[in-house]
Every structure is written in C-alpha cells, then in structure tokens.
Amino acid sequence: MNWFYFSSPSTFYTLAGRLAPWFFILAAALAAWGLYLGLLVAPTDAQQGAVYRVIFIHVPTAWMSMFLYFVMACYCGLTLVFNTRLSAMMARAIAPTGAMFTFIALWTGAFWGRPTWGTYWVWDARLTSELVLLFLYSGYIALSNAFEDPRRGDRAAALLALIGVVNLPIIYFSVQWWNTLHQGSSVSFKGTSMHVTMLTGMLVMSAAAWMYAIGATLVRVRSVILERERRAQWVRDAGAA
Amino acid sequence: MTIWWSSWADFWAMGGHAFFVWMSYGALLVAVVVEVVLLQARRKRALAAIEEERELEAEN
Amino acid sequence: MIANAQAGTPVAGSFAGGFSWAMARDLRLAWRHPDEAVLTVAFFALVASLFPLGIGAEPQLLTRIGPGVIWVGALLAAFLALPGLFAADYADGSLEQMTLSPHPALGWAAGKIAAHWIVSGLPLTLLSPLIGLQYGLAPDTLAVQALSLAIGTPVLSLLGGACAALALGARGGGMLLALLALPLFVPVLIFGAGASEAQATGLSATPHLSLLGAALIAALVGLPAAIGMAVRIAVD
Amino acid sequence: MIANAQAGTPVAGSFAGGFSWAMARDLRLAWRHPDEAVLTVAFFALVASLFPLGIGAEPQLLTRIGPGVIWVGALLAAFLALPGLFAADYADGSLEQMTLSPHPALGWAAGKIAAHWIVSGLPLTLLSPLIGLQYGLAPDTLAVQALSLAIGTPVLSLLGGACAALALGARGGGMLLALLALPLFVPVLIFGAGASEAQATGLSATPHLSLLGAALIAALVGLPAAIGMAVRIAVD
Amino acid sequence: MTGKHRSGEPDVLQVRDLACRRGPALLFSKLDFEVAGGELLCVRGPNGCGKTTLLRCVTGLTRPDEGIVSWHGESSRVDPERMRAAMAYAGHLPGLKDDLSAEENLEFSLRLRGAPTTAEQRRDALAAVGLDKRRRLPARRLSAGQRRRIGLARLALDPADLWVLDEPLTALDDAGQALFVELLDRHLARAGLALVATHHRLAPTSGVVRELRLA
Amino acid sequence: MTGKHRSGEPDVLQVRDLACRRGPALLFSKLDFEVAGGELLCVRGPNGCGKTTLLRCVTGLTRPDEGIVSWHGESSRVDPERMRAAMAYAGHLPGLKDDLSAEENLEFSLRLRGAPTTAEQRRDALAAVGLDKRRRLPARRLSAGQRRRIGLARLALDPADLWVLDEPLTALDDAGQALFVELLDRHLARAGLALVATHHRLAPTSGVVRELRLA
Numbered sequence A: 001m002n003w004f005y006f007s008s009p010s011t012f013y014t015l016a017g018r019l020a021p022w023f024f025i026l027a028a029a030l031a032a033w034g035l036y037l038g039l040l041v042a043p044t045d046a047q048q049g050a051v052y053r054v055i056f057i058h059v060p061t062a063w064m065s066m067f068l069y070f071v072m073a074c075y076c077g078l079t080l081v082f083n084t085r086l087s088a089m090m091a092r093a094i095a096p097t098g099a100m101f102t103f104i105a106l107w108t109g110a111f112w113g114r115p116t117w118g119t120y121w122v123w124d125a126r127l128t129s130e131l132v133l134l135f136l137y138s139g140y141i142a143l144s145n146a147f148e149d150p151r152r153g154d155r156a157a158a159l160l161a162l163i164g165v166v167n168l169p170i171i172y173f174s175v176q177w178w179n180t181l182h183q184g185s186s187v188s189f190k191g192t193s194m195h196v197t198m199l200t201g202m203l204v205m206s207a208a209a210w211m212y213a214i215g216a217t218l219v220r221v222r223s224v225i226l227e228r229e230r231r232a233q234w235v236r237d238a239g240a241a
Numbered sequence B: 001m002t003i004w005w006s007s008w009a010d011f012w013a014m015g016g017h018a019f020f021v022w023m024s025y026g027a028l029l030v031a032v033v034v035e036v037v038l039l040q041a042r043r044k045r046a047l048a049a050i051e052e053e054r055e056l057e058a059e060n
Numbered sequence C, D: 001m002i003a004n005a006q007a008g009t010p011v012a013g014s015f016a017g018g019f020s021w022a023m024a025r026d027l028r029l030a031w032r033h034p035d036e037a038v039l040t041v042a043f044f045a046l047v048a049s050l051f052p053l054g055i056g057a058e059p060q061l062l063t064r065i066g067p068g069v070i071w072v073g074a075l076l077a078a079f080l081a082l083p084g085l086f087a088a089d090y091a092d093g094s095l096e097q098m099t100l101s102p103h104p105a106l107g108w109a110a111g112k113i114a115a116h117w118i119v120s121g122l123p124l125t126l127l128s129p130l131i132g133l134q135y136g137l138a139p140d141t142l143a144v145q146a147l148s149l150a151i152g153t154p155v156l157s158l159l160g161g162a163c164a165a166l167a168l169g170a171r172g173g174g175m176l177l178a179l180l181a182l183p184l185f186v187p188v189l190i191f192g193a194g195a196s197e198a199q200a201t202g203l204s205a206t207p208h209l210s211l212l213g214a215a216l217i218a219a220l221v222g223l224p225a226a227i228g229m230a231v232r233i234a235v236d
Numbered sequence E, F: 001m002t003g004k005h006r007s008g009e010p011d012v013l014q015v016r017d018l019a020c021r022r023g024p025a026l027l028f029s030k031l032d033f034e035v036a037g038g039e040l041l042c043v044r045g046p047n048g049c050g051k052t053t054l055l056r057c058v059t060g061l062t063r064p065d066e067g068i069v070s071w072h073g074e075s076s077r078v079d080p081e082r083m084r085a086a087m088a089y090a091g092h093l094p095g096l097k098d099d100l101s102a103e104e105n106l107e108f109s110l111r112l113r114g115a116p117t118t119a120e121q122r123r124d125a126l127a128a129v130g131l132d133k134r135r136r137l138p139a140r141r142l143s144a145g146q147r148r149r150i151g152l153a154r155l156a157l158d159p160a161d162l163w164v165l166d167e168p169l170t171a172l173d174d175a176g177q178a179l180f181v182e183l184l185d186r187h188l189a190r191a192g193l194a195l196v197a198t199h200h201r202l203a204p205t206s207g208v209v210r211e212l213r214l215a
C-alpha cells in the first residue's frame, strides 16, 4: 500500500468519503448490541443498583476521550515535523469529537456520582484532570481557529496539543497517585457473576464508540479538506462532489 | 442472554435510578445527534463557500 | 561621514549569545521600570488579602485555605505578567529580528523566560512567607511553601511563556491565553499546594516536591525549544 | 476620480451619537471574534475550578467559601478584559480620533463600557448559577448570587474602565492597572459576596444588594466623565 | 456656495505666539501664522524639528507651552467643540482597526466624525482609491500603502473645512500620491483649509500654497 | 580584501521559481532572479503588489507557496543559519524598544546580530546620523524620522553581506535620504548585496543597480 498516495488530500477525500458510511453502520450495529447487553441483559449490581449501567457509556467515552487525544497528538507531531497538510487536517477533525466524548465522560460521571458518592462533583485529581482535558480540547480548537492564516493555526495548535500530552498519564494514573473518591480498576465488580456480560457490554460499547469516532472524523476531515483546498483545481473539477 | 427486567415499566424505572441513568444515556444521544447535525451543516457550509468562490471567479 | 563596519566579518550565533542577549535586554527593560517587579508582588499580596475579605476571617478557616490561596495568588500573578512577555516584541518587530538572528531560538527564548522569572517568580517566592504568616501558617509549613514556590514558579514561567508564544498574533488575546495556560498550570498548583498541605497535616511533603522537581526538569528540557518554535510560527 | 463630500456641511456631535458609535463598533469587533466572550466565561469557570484544587474538596468548606470564590473569579475575569479596553485604541491612534471627534467624551466612553459589560459581565452573570451548583450552594443563594453579580459587574466594568484609562500610557501596563483597580473593586466584592453569604446564613440580603445598587448609580453618574477626562490626559 | 462662513468673519485658523519645548530643547517659539479658506500651509523642516508637535498643538491634542490657537476668531481652548467639528486630523498613527474591513473602518471613522455615509458612498470612495476588490478584507491583510489609501477615502468623504495632516504621502506609490493631490486640489478649490507636514513636494493646481519652515 | 568568498563560489543570492498567493490573489509566481556582490536590486511596483511579501519570503520570515531561495548555492530552507548570519533585514516595523535609549537600542540590535560593538563605535555612528545630542533619550521621545535614523546607524555597524530593506526612506528628510544613499554606496562598493523595496528613486553612484518590477 502506498501511504504517500493516500496522504494527498484529494485522494484521501475520496477514500474517506467511501469509508465513512461503513464505520457509521458498524458503530450503529455495535451500539445496538452493546446497549442490548448493557441495558437489557446484564444483571443489576447488588451494591449500586441499576445506576451502575452508566458504566456502559461512562467508561467507553472516558477511554475514547484519552485515546483520541493521543491520536490527535500523534497527528500534531507529524504536522510539526514533516509539515504534512493532511495530518493537520486530521488533528482538526478529531478534536471536536474528542471534546464531545470528554464532555460525555464528565457528564455521565457526574450523574453517576450523585447517587453513589452523594454529590455531582468533587474536586479530586481524576475528575479535575479530565476537566483539564476538556479545556485542552477547547484550547486546541480555539487556538487553531484564532489565526487568519489556517497554516499558522495548524502549527500553533499542534504545539499546544503536544505540550498537553503530559495530562494523559495524569488522568490515567491519578487514581493511583492520589487518594480519590473515584475507583481505580473496577474492583466492586470483580468476581461477581455478572462480570462476563458486563465486560462484554463495555467492550462492545467501546468498539462502537471507536467506530463512531472514526466515522465522524472522516466526515469532518472531508469538510476541512474542502474548506482548506477550496481553491485547488481538483475541488473545482470535482464539481463539489 | 436472558432479559434481566420483568417488565418495560421496571426497565424504565431502572430500580429507582431512572433520572440518573436516563440523563446519562440521554446526554449521549443528544450529543451524538448534535454532532451529526453539526457535521452536516459544516459540510453544507464548505460546499456553499466553494460555490461562492466559483461565482466570484466567474465575475472577475 | 559614516564609517561602515567591515562587511563579511564572520558572524556566529550561539546558545550563550542568545541567552545572555535576551536576559540582559529584558532585565534592562524591567530595570527601567522597577515598578513592574514591585507591582507583581503587590498584586500577589492584594489577591491574597482579597480572600479573607470575600470569605470572612475565621482563623481556622484561614489556616486551612492559606496554602491554596497563596498558590492560586502566585499562579494568577505569574499569569498576569504573561500577555506582555512576547506581545510587545511582536508588535514592534523585535521578534522578527530575533527570528532572523544567527543565534538559535532556544537561546533567546530561554533568556527571556529566565528574565521573566527573575522579575516575577523570584520576588513572589521571597514574599510568600510573609503572606503565609498572615494566614497563620506554622514555620515548617512556611518553609515548605517557599520551597515549593521556588521550584514551581519557574515551571509556571516556562509553561506560561510557551502559551504566550502560541497565542501571539491570535485573536482573542488575554482570554485565549487564559484558556491555554491555566489548565496547564493546574498540575503545578496541585503538587505545590499539596506539598504545604501535606506538611501542615503532618505528612511528608517530599513526594509532592519531587514531582514538582521532575516537572521543572521536564519543562527546562522541553519548553524553551517549543517556545522558539512557537515564535517562529507567530512571525510567519 | 474622487467625489469629495460637501465641505462645510454642519457636523454636530451628541451624547447619543458617541454612545451608539462606540457600542456598535466595539460589539462589531467582539462579534468578529465571538470566541472572546466564550473565553471570558471559560476563564471564570477555570478560576472557580482552581480553588478547590489548591484548597481541597471538602463539601462544607466549599459551600462556605463558594460565594467568595465566585465573586473573586468574576472580579478577575472582569479585570482580565480591561487592559485591552483602551490600550488597543490608544496604540492604533483611534483614541486620538475619538478625542478630536465632535461627540462629547462622555458619550463614547459610556458606549465602550456598555459594550465591555455586554461581552464580559453579562455572560459571566448568566453562568454563575452553574458554578454555584458545583460548589453546592442552595437555590435561593444561587439566585441572590446571580442578582448581586448582575448589579455588581457593571460597577466593575465602570471602575475598571476608569482605571484602564488612567493607566494608559503609564508604564507598568497591566500590573499598574491591577494595583489601581483591585482596591476599588474591594467594596464591590464585599457587598456582593456579603449578599450571598447573608442569604446562605438565613439573614436578609437586601441591605447588601441596595448598597450595591447605590454604588452602581454613583458609578453610572460619575465615572464615564472621569474616563473621558483620563483618556484626554493619556493622549496628550 | 459652500455656506460655511458664519457671521461674516473670515474662515480662518489663527495661531498666535505659539511656543513648545521638549526637554531642554525649544522646538519653536513666537510662532505666528494664519490659514484662510483656500490656503494650504506646508510645514517643512528636517527630522525632529517639531512639525508633528506643532500640528498636535494646533489640533489641541498637545498643550503648547504658550500661545493661542483660534478658529473663526475664537480661542480653541475656550470652545474646542466648534473647531473639532470642522477639523479632520490624520497623524502618524492611522487609527485603523486591524480586525475590521476597509469598508467598516471607513464607516466607523466617518460616523465618529458625525458625518454618516451610505454604503454606496463608501463603495465609491474605496473604488476611487483602488480598494474595490479588497474592501471586505480585514485591514491587517492590507499592504502598507493600501492602509494609507483608506485614509484617503476617509478624507474624501469627510465634510471638514480644516485638514491637519502629518506626512500624508508616506507609503503611497505615485498613483496614490496623485490621488492625494487631486483630493487636496478640490478641497482648496472649495475654500477648504489645509495644514500639512511633509518631506515630499506638494504642488496642487488650485488654492494658495504657503510654506512654514521650522528651525 | 573583504575575505568573504568561501570556497570560491560567487557571493550570490538566487531565487528560483518563487510563488506566493494571498487569499484568491496570486501576488507573484515563477519569479527568478539573482543578486551578486556589488549589486542593488530595487523591487518596485504599485501599492499592494507584493513587495513586502517578496522580501519576507526571501528572508525566510514567510513561507512561499513554491520556490527556493538559495544563498551561496545552498537552499536557505536547508541551512537557514548560514544565510541569517550574513543578512540584515529592516521591515515596516522598526524593531525598536520605546523604553530604551537610541544608544541602547543600537547596542542590543547589534548584539542580537552577533556583532557586538564598542560604546565609541555606537557614539560615532549615532553622531553620523545626527543623533549625538539625543542618544540618551528613550526612543519614544524621538520623532518619526529620528527613529528611522537609528536604523541607519544600525546598518552602518552591521557586518552583513546582504541587506534586505523594506521602504528604507520612509519619514526621512532630504539629509536623511542622502545619508542612506551614502551608506548604500559604500556597501555596494565593498561587494555587498542589497534587495530594497521602495517607492523612492534610488541612485547610488557605485555598484550595479537593477530593477525588479512586480505586477
């Protein structure tokens, strides 16, 4: 496979257009299966009751929020080192979806916390660093759009994203480094009979989130390419296809 | 692979935690719908901008 | 009648050349207005005294929140001095000249940050025990507080410098800068305030301080180069 | 071939002319970058989130210091937008043109402040209940909090505007401004935070709120003229 | 038929006994001059002789150490509004907002002068200075000369009687300079007054041109 | 005897196939030129034709859309340091600190160029541009022309082979312009290179003068 061939925006535009629907279909199928397992099949937790079912979206979205940031940072590194156009566009396309997942992780966490911890919000390290992640995403989006010249925005925001990578290990290890309310690994569910269904549900939902993120990114990157390559001949020729 | 709930009413009630569970799932639904709408709007805007540009060019 | 310099004299750039140039110039500029250093400290003191006003002056409460407030004050003071760090050089064209100089960006970027710390972070660290006393902190807590500030404020200067350079020429000015810098300051704040708090509650402050030290080393290694790159992007 | 305007057409300045000119222009500038208003709010949220980090997250403690922290956050957010209020117009020569316009200084000074409040104070007031919730404030306290911000933030904008105009062209830039503005902000902070606190402890918030209202009226009457005069001095 | 002579007295700017010092140096003193309708007074002199300072004293931006500036026989210290309403000033700083487009800049600067314009007038004026295609670009994207040309369009639409201009030809190419001279011609032909500091040669075809040479 | 030719190849700035677009407009494309030692290339053209943009592309401040700039036969993208060490750039912005005196500004800008100077050299250079009495004044107090003259003193002391100057004659009076031409003469006589964008006429007595006319 010739990677350089697909790293030109015009070919990638077509490729992305062809792939995106499949990822959405996959995401929908997986989500349907995962929700079926999580909401209908999985037994209710003895200690927490039915609230625990938030886990099927909380954990996948929390994982995706960190993973998408990591992927975005990788693209940003490519942008800075090789000055490739497509990588910058990919990073821009990932950020809003990443921010969306971060927001959902925070939101579901809050609505899970109320019945279990008795409060929507505490200022512990896990929650705070996740909030910082949301700000990093917003900072990335704001900075990349804050320049007249989009190429400048690309490079400046890429640098910011790379500096912000430090936050990822902080989120991930915060439960070990500090005494927090948030549970570390899923202790309370270990060894219970529902373990398998629960784990399957969570993994299936994670896969769904993953596919959705890829699909959304591909659709968005197509718009970004159009916005940026507006004056290129191939866009004219494509007749806005 | 049996359904855990004995009735739909049970299911919607979520063992008394309906508010928290459905606020969570609802937020996810809203967020995904909003994102999809925004994605489409952005694509439309990009295409419109190209058209505009083409007309401008035709003028000059 | 003007005597031209000898054209073609070999001109060579170096890290040290850029560092000393930037530091000497920025310190000279700061010295021209000693008020600025005084004002950083005054701002810090003001913020620290605003809290008891907003919250009420119960001694236990104050002792409890003292380390946190002092760190937040330090953070805000460090933050307020940021917009001017590169913006003035950008507006008057000095930054273009720096980018085109034979000295590597690493050098003058580090020099500017060093000068910024000497003018803002250092006086603030020196003042902190005094403020801590007002909040009724114990002597050992005061010492840990000052130490954590001494290690932490350079990190703030470095991180803030990077954000200031990134926000250069962007719209949204100070607010954008806030959005970028403050979240990155958060970990420093957590470790810094955590150190004094651990000390105050009888635990060891060492883990916090060593994490802070690790952050400083990482920042020293990585950020000056990042700042140089950000400036180059801004001037383009 | 240029068609000149009819020379000698009578040109007349008016308060309304200056006010609407300044407000329309500044809102247009803000609209060009809607991010700025968003960022004010983001900054406010950030500052409010920093405190629990520095201080620790005990619910009682947070409920206790919540109103104070929110007011301090509002104050800093209002403050952060100040340096740009007149400085940009000063640097590009617009302020000279305003001073020489037939409209009275009172008009455009008031217009600029009004635009500043709409962009910074208003969104902040609207957001405050959300932050208050995070700190666990009761609903009635939240309402009083929002009301006190609605009355108090215009005072902050007016006072801050006056200080920004005074500090124009003076050295020390933002820091000097801080030193000038913050002490003036203190009374506003005390009444504002006092109102919520009174409400939270079951007392009446009315005295605080009416004092705040009186401050607003006094500021509205006196400050725009003072700002105009300060600008005139700065331009000289 | 410009209808701008009030109460019969001559349309005139009078400067009496003006003096200004900067630090130890006396820039000028006992400066006396008058400008009447249809006259252009060019202020000339080497760098740093005080041209800018003189112009700012006349407008009222800077307080002179001594002397009186009067407009229509009335001291501008006593009634500054009257003079301000009749005066357009353009200094070393352009007074443009980088984030607003050329057209918006024009709109707001004329509204500030109390002389609102229609969109068509603005479009025409910008077209006349060669900015028709660029009129929607934010001013920061314009070249140095294009930015100065916005100033020319502004002058064209401003109904002021008195122009006070500091180095109006900076950064303009030959066509731009010709445009300015054309504008000045018309202004003088209509009995306008102009006080201009410049290092360039200025030769309008109408009006009376006088020179004031500083130190 | 300037000793600046390394390894025998000609002392030359080469620009190949340079193109730059701004928004929808193509400012220039397929631009090819060379400047050799002792040559002055004047970039000319109407306002907004892209002179400033071209100069910034040559220095490396702006990335061109296409094309290569090489110095001594080596692309400046590959080895930017070598070109930077040999180049003095003066753009529309002066790069002066308002709070530092003329002398300090001179000192720091030359140190930044890696060419430290003695106090005496600086005093002489400032005296030559007519700033001897004002050399301790903060730059903000200086007139527009006096500020530009600090730039002249800087050029006089900079050992650069290549000068890239954008509108160097702005705000200078006749004497100031003559000073600049004198400096340029000498630079060319010593086999220096100069790339200058200007609306003024430039007629140095030595060196080869060529013109590049943009759109």
Ligand code: HEM
Pocket: A055, A058, A059, A062, A063, A105, A106, A107, A108, A109, A110, A112, A113, A114, A116, A117, A126, A127, A128, A130, A131, A171, A172, A182, A183, A184, A185, A186
């Ligand atoms: C706003 C509040 C919350 C935030 C920001 C948050 C954030 C996160 C993040 C980032 C993760 C993934 C990190 C990892 O895999 O280690 C995670 C995982 C998890 N969260 Fe939360 N959370 C919040 C509230 C809660 C609440 C209230 C609960 C339950 C009482 C909870 C239970 C879990 C569980 C069980 C996991 C999976 C841990 C594992 O198995 O690795 N979270 N959360």
Ligand SMILES: Nc1ncnc2c1ncn2[C@@H]1O[C@H](COP(=O)(O)OP(=O)(O)OP(=O)(O)O)[C@@H](O)[C@H]1O
Pocket: E022, E023, E024, E025, E027, E045, E046, E047, E048, E049, E050, E051, E052, E053, E054, F134, F137, F141, F142, F143, F144, F145, F146, F171, F173
């Ligand atoms: N504090 C001071 N001490 C001494 N001289 C001063 C001081 N402040 C200003 N000056 C001098 O006052 C003069 C101000 O001149 P001004 O700006 O009016 O000159 P100009 O005629 O407009 O010159 P240009 O042609 O360069 O624009 C300058 O020579 C400046 O050096």
Ligand SMILES: Nc1ncnc2c1ncn2[C@@H]1O[C@H](COP(=O)(O)OP(=O)(O)OP(=O)(O)O)[C@@H](O)[C@H]1O
Pocket: E134, E137, E141, E142, E143, E144, E145, E146, E171, F022, F023, F024, F025, F027, F045, F046, F047, F048, F049, F050, F051, F052, F053, F054
């Ligand atoms: N986004 C954009 N869209 C359209 N045109 C643009 C854009 N950005 C810049 N331009 C144009 O690019 C040109 C930049 O020109 P540049 O500053 O190089 O001109 P110049 O030759 O130096 O002119 P001057 O003689 O006025 O200094 C201007 O004509 C400007 O209007």
Ligand SMILES: [Mg+2]
Pocket: E051, E052, E053, E166, F143, F144, F145
């Ligand atoms: Mg002048």
Ligand SMILES: [Mg+2]
Pocket: E143, E144, E145, F051, F052, F053, F166
């Ligand atoms: Mg130019």
